[in-house]
Amino acid sequence: MTRHEEQDDAGRRVGRRPGALKAVGLTLAGALVLGVAVAGWTYWHLDRNITSVDINSALGDDRPARAVTTPSAGASPLPTGSLNLLVLGSDSRSGKANQELGGGDSGGARSDTAMVVHIDAGRTRATVVSIPRDTLVTRPSCPLPSGGSTAPAYGAMFNTAYEVGGPVCAVKTVESLTGVRMDHYLEVDFSGFAELVDALGGVDVTTGRDIDDDKSHLHLKAGTHHLDGTRALALARTRHGIGDGSDLGRIGLQQTLVKALLRQLSDAGLLNDPVKLYEVADAVTAGLTTDTGLDSLNELMSLGRSLKDLDPDRVRTVTMPVVTAPSDPNRVVADEPAAGELWASLR
Structure with a gap:
């Protein structure tokens, strides 16, 4: 025993x-x-x-109508209707990380990138429309968090809407310009974007020409490159090392980068790697500002799951048609009727 x-x-x-x-x-x-x-x-x-802004309460009912989608029989418990999102890339977050990447504090915030993302009903296709930051627009009167409102401005640069009135004014200006209701708002700051790319292990981007930009500290030969977060951010911001130095050349690079990121997210196998999934989720949420309809992890996860069948190859990227502004050769204005026809197609 x-x-x-x-x-x-x-x-x-x-x-x-x-x-x-x-x-x-x-x-x-x-x-x-x-x-x-x-x-x-x-x-x-x-x-x-996650940081959030109550855009719906601030803007009230003076907005374009929401798109109405009738669910199909036996519909998925996840949302499947069409959706319009305003996605901004900004330097709005204060802090050491953003300052090291060239960002400012919230008092001098600017929106460097603006994209209207239209997701088709069924959520298997999407169109991303970039709005050049140098576009001259009529900026409507916008409510301010402290009370009161901004004065309307005519012939104002598009990106001043965010500077004077934050996310609420950015959304109102886009809705005034396009006639399209923004269902949600997503803003990613400098450091959050760089951290997301690093959490994914970098991103592969192919450029069709050499890029030599001392201001963004980016020097790339034409071809395919594996970029870390800092260099991916530099690519998204560069404008002086390509084309005529205008915002239009930078938009093309941003659209290439967005599609490369979507492909990287799709191929990352995050569900099989909990550690990497947490790193990506932490990077995304840490640099994120949303409207109150997306300000919880549950709501963001529901949106993400509803887009599981959206293949990166079914994402179309375009730029709002523009022409040189008659009043300033360094600015552009919407090219009509082409711009109006584009927004009408999304509506």
């Missing part, structure tokens, strides 16, 4: 299994409690990362 066994009243050997099973049970219970605690902390941390 071993020292781990004892005899019962009939002299039979009995192993000390109840004690061993109890120890295993306690260990499993402890692991489960720890796992739940870690999962709870992770959710709380990611959810708390």
